[in-house]
Amino acid sequence: MMISNKEKAQTGIAGLDDVLAGGLHRNRLYLIEGNPGTGKTTLALQFLLEGRARGERVLYFTLAETAEELRHSAASHGWSLDGVEIFEVISADALLDESQRQSLLYSSDLELGETTKTIFAKVDEFKPSRVVLDSLSEIRLLAQSSLRYRRQVLAMKHRFSQQATTVLLLDDMTSEALDKTVHSVAHGVIKLEELAPDYGAERRRMRIVKYRGQRYRGGHHDFNIAVGGIVLFPALVAAEHRTGFGRDKVGSGIEAFDELLGGGVERGTSALVLGPAGAGKTLLTLSFIVAAIQRGERAAIFAFDEDIGLLTARAGNMGMDLEQCKRDGQLILQQIDAAEHSPGEFAHRVRDCVEKHNVTTVLIDSLNGYQLAMPEERYLVLHMHELLTYLNRGGIVTFLTVAQHGLVGSDMQSPVDLTYLSDTVILLRYFEAMGRVRRAISVIKKRDGFHENAIRELLISNKGVQVGDALEAFQGVLRGIPEYVGRDNALLETNA
Secondary structure (H helix, E strand, O other), rough: OOOOHHHHHOOOOOOHHHHOOOOOOOOOEEEEEOOOOHHHHHHHHHHHHHHOOOOEEEEEEOOOOOHHHHHHHHHHOOOOOOOOEEEEEOOOHHOOOHHHOOOOOOOOOHHHHHHHHHHHHHHHHHHOOEEEEOOOOHHHHHHHHHHHHHHHHHHHHHHHHHOOOEEEEHHHHHHHHOOOHHHHHHEEEEEEEEEEEOOOOOOOEEEEEEEEOOOOOOOOOEEEEEEOOOEEEEOOOHHOOOOOOOOOOOOOOHHHHHHHHHEEEEEOOEEEEEEEEEOOHHHHHHHHHHHHHHHOOOEEEOOOOOOHHHHHHHHHHHHOOOHHHHHHOOEEEEEEEOOOOOOHHHHHHHHHHHHHHOEEEEEOOOOHHHHOOOOOHHHHHHHHHHHHHHHOOOOOOEEEEEEEEOOOOOOOOOOOEEEEEOOOEEEEEEEEOEEEEEEEEEEEOOOOOOOOOEEEEEEEOEEEEEEEEEEOEEEOOHHOOOEOOOOOOOOOOOOO
């Protein structure tokens, strides 16, 4: 039987509610586990504050932190805990009282019994709709054995159920790794993790380990803890998104380049531009961005490698006023720091541009920077597969650039191979001819429709990007050192 959202308790974290298909089933017990510092307390406070906002009675049992520490943590997010009942199960005065210290007469059995009795009495008195117990580590230490600990958790579960209370149990995972006592008792288990990369800020992710009687979005979901609480970025599942659109071709505004592409690129496809550093990958793809804006559409650029200021200045020298497009609301320009942003957050930013700002053309410059956020290439390919499939199904034209290792010659390597994922592959090369270093452009692959198999010259000057005729007088251009086999050079004038 499906549970409606009205019968669920929203967590106060929009992304988590999305992952949980609407929230948590009410009147159930849930385990939130994670090492210290992963965000358990922040999640618990957001859960209670959401309940307070809905007019529910909420109660926070703390066995480790003081009420003052909780209020200080909440204040760092701009929250007030007025209306949130905070109960210190073991107060500082009791800990300092000599008569309360363990002895032969005051065993852990008695202490555990007194603790749970105090908790139940407070629940009976306050009758809350939502409860947080922080943390299970103290209960586990008092129980001293797995059997007694399990019985105690079961007793708490049944008692809270009688009071029609939705409960979050926080666990800092200080027990043995194989101790799954609460896992089998809880209705659902949410695990928080913190990853420490060799460079850059820590990464946090969340996973739903268990949720009885409810389908949920599986896998790991990246999240951040910022001022205002946890922001969760649900993992992108392209199969959930599909939009009807026309498969018309869009051009770059450069006639010879569009001819090379067989008239342009189709909507709902992706184009990968490969080439060495400085070959013109960014400027070439910017021509599609400007052309989309001139058609009255919106576009987005995600810059991993180049500073936004430098990018706009360089484009301005080519006659592309990106700043004006941005001011007019036609262009979204975002600087992405690979050391600070997780892949999940990046995918969320792209989705936000598409779904909230009606962007139709996206440029990711470059995948080299994106790879830095995902050091393990196999996961980069999986992430990019979902992202590109999502964009393609939405009718978005996507451009990606990859800087290959090396400058001139045949030994050019890519840090990541996404040619099989892309619908169109455009290759740029340097080559030597007539005493100058020149550029060449060719279309290696195009899934939809015809494209030229010619190799043309590419010229970048203060007049913008120019694409010349086919280099029929040369052989071996893609190797970087061509052989002249014609009677005239058939090259573009570099002073044009």
